[in-house]
């Protein structure tokens with residue numbers, strides 16, 4: 187590994203403090219010890235020299251996208267259900283198979299020793315709806331925090347829900363949200379962003395909003411619940427569904443690595459079922475939560491503020507009967523496919539429809555709207 191320490195770098199654009207000193211002065215990096223791998227490469231183990239404490243190190247090629255990831259992640263810290271960032275370095279690093287050193291952001295994070303959420307669910311001997319509700323509560327707490335800061339995570343998937351430590355019982359474990367690689371700050375769009383999935387209703391709604399604003403008849407809501415945030419809520423719905431039965435709500439007839447047209451159609455139509463075999467032991471309240479989260483129209487979809495107050499999250503009325511999900515999730519290949527499908531669906535949902543863009547509130551030309559914005 188070769189290191190150079192470039193300029194002191196405090197990005198004016200992001201207000202993010204990045205150390206330009208060499209990370210190896212402060213941490214011993216175990217370059218060969220991978221804690222897990224994502225598209226940006228392995229996350230490694232590192233040890234703080236003056237305390238001996240262990241941390242996780244994510245290495246990102248320095249770019250605007252990487253800086254946005256780190257900035258938005260940092261902004262959401264600290265929170266008990268969000269992986270904490272402790273240090274960020276910008277060092278020039280050359281990995282063994284690289285011809286030249288490249289500028290990288292080295293993100294020192296809290297070490298999550300318990301692995302991924304679904305791996306722990308598989309190990310549970312008596313996994314119940316009550317436990318699923320308790321897990322959901324932690325996930326929702328993280329999402330609530332992000333959304334309150336006007337940040338949408340947009341990559342809420344099982345692989346990004348990590349456990350603080352290994353435990354016999356999921357009820358006692360802290361779950362934290364990781365990977366802000368797709369996080370996005372809402373810039374105050376008048377109406378939700380939309381994707382090709384939902385073009386028709388959203389286009390109509392957006393056009394209606396624009397007409398009303400142009401005529402000065404309507405002031406856009408102060409903190410609109412944007413498309414990006416509703417995408418997180420859809421993910422929470424899918425994650426709850428899988429926890430309760432072991433398979434996803436939307437799946438293709440035959441296993442496929444690609445998003446099939448039939449799958450797209452099912453998601454767009456909100457076409458999923460609660461098959462009796464696994465769902466007869468699940469409460470109506472849980473089904474109600476899922477139905478409101480998998481609502482096709484993002485505008486009508488339950489918000490995190492609504493979910494956090496839902497009685498199901500208290501877990502008091504959730505049955506303590508053992509669910510079939512851990513047994514179903516034992517099939518590693520099937521589970522891998524489930525996670526792959528979810529990741530794919532998120533990719534599709536994140537794709538903005540560039541054919542129709544609404545102006546941010548701040549660039550509004552309408553004089554009445556301008557006046558009202560000033561008055562806020």
Ligand SMILES: Nc1ncnc2c1ncn2[C@@H]1O[C@H](COP(=O)(O)OP(=O)(O)OP(=O)(O)O)[C@@H](O)[C@H]1O
Nearest residue numbers: 221222223224225226229242295296297298365367
């Ligand atoms: N703080 C952490 N402690 C322990 N392991 C971690 C930590 N952060 C990430 N990991 C492991 O590394 C994997 C990849 O991390 P992360 O999702 O942040 O990387 P990525 O390159 O952005 O991945 P993706 O392909 O999901 O976008 C995780 O799935 C997890 O197994």
